[in-house]
Amino acid sequence: MTGMKLKDLGFTKEIIPTHYSLKEAVFPFAKFRGTDILLGPEMKSTGEVMGIDDDFGLAYAKSQMAAMPPLPLSGNVFISVRDADKPAIITVARGLLESALWSTARREPPRRLKLHACR
Numbered sequence: 001m002t003g004m005k006l007k008d009l010g011f012t013k014e015i016i017p018t019h020y021s022l023k024e025a026v027f028p029f030a031k032f033r034g035t036d037i038l039l040g041p042e043m044k045s046t047g048e049v050m051g052i053d054d055d056f057g058l059a060y061a062k063s064q065m066a067a068m069p070p071l072p073l074s075g076n077v078f079i080s081v082r083d084a085d086k087p088a089i090i091t092v093a094r095g096l097l098e099s100a101l102w103s104t105a106r107r108e109p110p111r112r113l114k115l116h117a118c119r
Contacts, residue, residue: 020059022051024067 001009026047051062064071077096081089 019052019054020056022056022059022063023048024051024063026067 006012026049049063049066051059051064051066053059053062061071079089079093079096
């Protein structure tokens with residue numbers, strides 16, 4: 001194989017997968033229980049995992065579950081987007097609120113989200 005052209009190996013057209021493959025870095029937080037999990041410049045990845053599924057959201061969730069720490073089922077979500085993207089974030093914010101993840105915006109009260117009955 002080394003030195004051969006892709007054409008010689010039968011790779012003549014692009015293969016487009018029908019699934020999503022999402023890679024995630026694995027950090028050694030599980031080894032240091034009780035330590036702050038904020039990344040500093042000295043933190044290094046100890047490996048990586050991949051989530052594969054036909055659905056993007058499930059592929060992402062699988063990659064996160066494998067990487068640890070586990071995904072939260074409740075808590076706070078900080079939303080910060082540039083002005084041009086604010087109309088598009090409304091649907092995302094509603095979904096987070098419906099899933100028991102409360103959103104926190106930079107300016108209190110989050111005027112645009114409040115206008116769209118998200119809070």
